[in-house]
Amino acid sequence: xxxxxxxxxxxxxxxxxxxxxxxxxxxxxxxxxxxxxxxxxxxxxxxxxxxxxxxxxxxxxxxxxxxxxxxxxxxxxxxxxxxxxxxxxxxxxxxxxxxxxxxxxxxxxxxxxxxxxxxxxxxxxxxxxxxxxxxxxxxxxxxxxxxxxxxxxxxxxxxxxxxxxxxxxxxxxxxxxxxxxxxxxxxxxxxxxxxxxxxxxxxxxxxxxxxxxxxxxxxxxxxxxxxxxxxxxxxxxxxxxxxxxxxxxxxxxxxxxxxxxxxxxxxxxxxxxxxxxxxxxxxxxxxxxxxxxxxxxx
Amino acid sequence: xxxxxxxxxxxxxxxxxxxxxxxxxxxxxxxxxxxxxxxxxxxxxxxxxxxxxxxxxxxxxxxxxxxxxxxxxxxxxxxxxxxxxxxxxxxxxxxxxxxxxxxxxxxxxxxxxxxxxxxxxxxxxxxxxxxxxxxxxxxxxxxxxxxxxxxxxxxxxxxxxxxxxxxxxxxxxxxxxxxxxxxxxxxxxxxxxxxxxxxxxxxxxxxxxxxxxxxxxxxxxxxxxxxxxxxxxxxxxxxxxxxxxxxxxxxxxxxxxxxxx
Numbered sequence: 001x002x003x004x005x006x007x008x009x010x011x012x013x014x015x016x017x018x019x020x021x022x023x024x025x026x027x028x029x030x031x032x033x034x035x036x037x038x039x040x041x042x043x044x045x046x047x048x049x050x051x052x053x054x055x056x057x058x059x060x061x062x063x064x065x066x067x068x069x070x071x072x073x074x075x076x077x078x079x080x081x082x083x084x085x086x087x088x089x090x091x092x093x094x095x096x097x098x099x100x101x102x103x104x105x106x107x108x109x110x111x112x113x114x115x116x117x118x119x120x121x122x123x124x125x126x127x128x129x130x131x132x133x134x135x136x137x138x139x140x141x142x143x144x145x146x147x148x149x150x151x152x153x154x155x156x157x158x159x160x161x162x163x164x165x166x167x168x169x170x171x172x173x174x175x176x177x178x179x180x181x182x183x184x185x186x187x188x189x190x191x192x193x194x195x196x197x198x199x200x201x202x203x204x205x206x207x208x209x210x211x212x213x214x215x216x217x218x219x220x221x222x223x224x225x226x227x228x229x230x231x232x233x234x235x236x237x238x239x240x241x242x243x244x245x246x247x248x249x250x251x252x253x254x255x256x257x258x259x260x261x262x263x264x265x266x267x268x269x270x271x272x273x274x275x276x277x278x279x280x281x282x283x284x285x286x287x288x289x290x291x292x293x294x295x296x297x298x
Numbered sequence: 299x300x301x302x303x304x305x306x307x308x309x310x311x312x313x314x315x316x317x318x319x320x321x322x323x324x325x326x327x328x329x330x331x332x333x334x335x336x337x338x339x340x341x342x343x344x345x346x347x348x349x350x351x352x353x354x355x356x357x358x359x360x361x362x363x364x365x366x367x368x369x370x371x372x373x374x375x376x377x378x379x380x381x382x383x384x385x386x387x388x389x390x391x392x393x394x395x396x397x398x399x400x401x402x403x404x405x406x407x408x409x410x411x412x413x414x415x416x417x418x419x420x421x422x423x424x425x426x427x428x429x430x431x432x433x434x435x436x437x438x439x440x441x442x443x444x445x446x447x448x449x450x451x452x453x454x455x456x457x458x459x460x461x462x463x464x465x466x467x468x469x470x471x472x473x474x475x476x477x478x479x480x481x482x483x484x485x486x487x488x489x490x491x492x493x494x495x496x497x498x499x500x501x502x503x504x505x506x507x508x509x510x511x512x513x514x515x516x517x518x519x520x521x522x523x524x525x526x527x528x529x530x531x532x533x534x535x536x537x538x539x540x541x542x543x544x545x546x547x548x549x550x551x552x553x554x555x556x557x558x559x
Contacts, residue, residue: 075388
């Protein structure tokens with residue numbers, strides 16, 4: 001008789017990543033990924049790009065045969081002062097049923113106000129009222145999907161005087177209240193630390209480790225103004241050295257957490273993107289080895 | 299200040315930096331200005347993210363219009379459209395589908411009379427590209443129908459199906475955009491009738507003659523074969539109903555049929 005575990009191992013439909021580092025799959029690489037089948041642990045896409053039929057779903061279904069998948073949403077607008085759009089959840093759920101992702105995520109931000117969807121991840125004030133609104137929407141989505149979702153810390157270019165707590169405390173709190181997991185975007189922490197003037201290492205050290213189930217890395221860009229420079233989370237270049245350093249520190253604290261390289265603008269050849277994910281994998285491997293040695297010594 | 303009002307004020311300030319909210323002390327005071335960069339410049343980043351990303355979404359659907367009207371011109375038109383027509387949902391698959399109506403009355407586009415129809419064709423292409431995946435009607439399914447019932451047949455077109463009737467030679471424009479790297483386009487004085495369809499993964503644009511267009515329009519409206527054929531002059535020798543049906547069954551134009559009255 002075949003046990004359930006054997007069946008999982010024999011399936012041609014990979015369920016969980018064997019390697020921690022993955023890449024965001026974009027339309028430009030649909031053909032290349034199927035030809036090269038690079039040694040990456042998993043792929044991630046925005047579900048909103050697959051709500052329609054045709055080419056995109058066709059290629060995602062093909063790629064899904066080879067790689068575990070994470071669905072990373074940008075459209076739930078969980079932090080809006082109104083309930084999550086039913087139709088959006090319905091379309092999202094249909095994709096979950098079809099592609100069986102190992103992770104589902106969206107952001108601690110808002111995009112919709114009134115009837116307008118602004119198509120950006122806008123910053124929330126970290127107040128008790130926001131916690132109530134955001135957690136209400138996270139509960140709604142988790143109940144609708146019947147599973148745990150991950151919430152990502154956003155990049156921001158503005159912060160609020162009315163904040164009642166730092167962002168790390170806000171993230172810990174929503175995870176504790178809703179049981180959701182945390183998607184820690186290390187580049188976003190770095191970008192914010194420069195834009196708002198705080199210590200990014202202090203931020204990482206104050207995130208509760210248990211709920212952290214995914215890490216994002218991406219490149220950012222400086223935008224110069226007459227009165228100073230703002231770092232913008234553009235996802236259009238390699239991960240900066242400062243962010244790799246912060247990532248090393250993150251892995252030392254949280255261990256081997258699935259890590260994704262996001263690249264959305266000026267997309268390079270697939271090999272370059274895979275090279276970035278290899279860099280993340282090397283950091284994880286090095287850390288795991290050090291940890292094994294420490295255990296042996298003890 | 300309540301979250302609702304903060305988000306409303308944030309939205310208004312992104313759309314119009316000169317708006318009252320941006321001048322409002324109470325609203326300004328909820329934001330920090332800790333690293334010396336002004337609130338105006340910080341909002342500029344968001345304004346750029348929002349308008350730029352939405353403009354790119356609409357532009358991506360209009361490669362042929364971009365080639366003919368010029369990138370700079372079209373981008374300005376799309377920006378004007380975006381600021382006046384923000385999406386009302388996060389699913390942006392068909393965001394911009396009302397752009398043809400906008401450009402039809404857009405003053406700076408008056409010298410390009412064909413542009414509204416061209417954008418209509420490009421949006422039909424885009425809608426077909428993202429249409430729900432469905433199957434073509436299997437011609438064998440029609441084999442069992444007895445001959446007397448054939449005039450009562452109705453056909454439902456595929457989800458990607460669209461008809462375009464234009465006073466301009468859009469087929470020549472498509473050919474020029476796809477096959478001529480650069481050079482000048484000469485607009486001939488004639489119209490055209492087109493069908494947009496995605497049988498499987500690739501969107502196709504087919505040129506239709508007047509009869510085909512009349513029949514397909516009638517079938518799309520839910521008319522029977524008999525009712526559709528009655529729209530065509532019976533003395534017209536060019537018209538062959540059987541050949542028409544065979545052609546469109548092979549092309550995969552229809553998704554299903556029915557004999558309901």
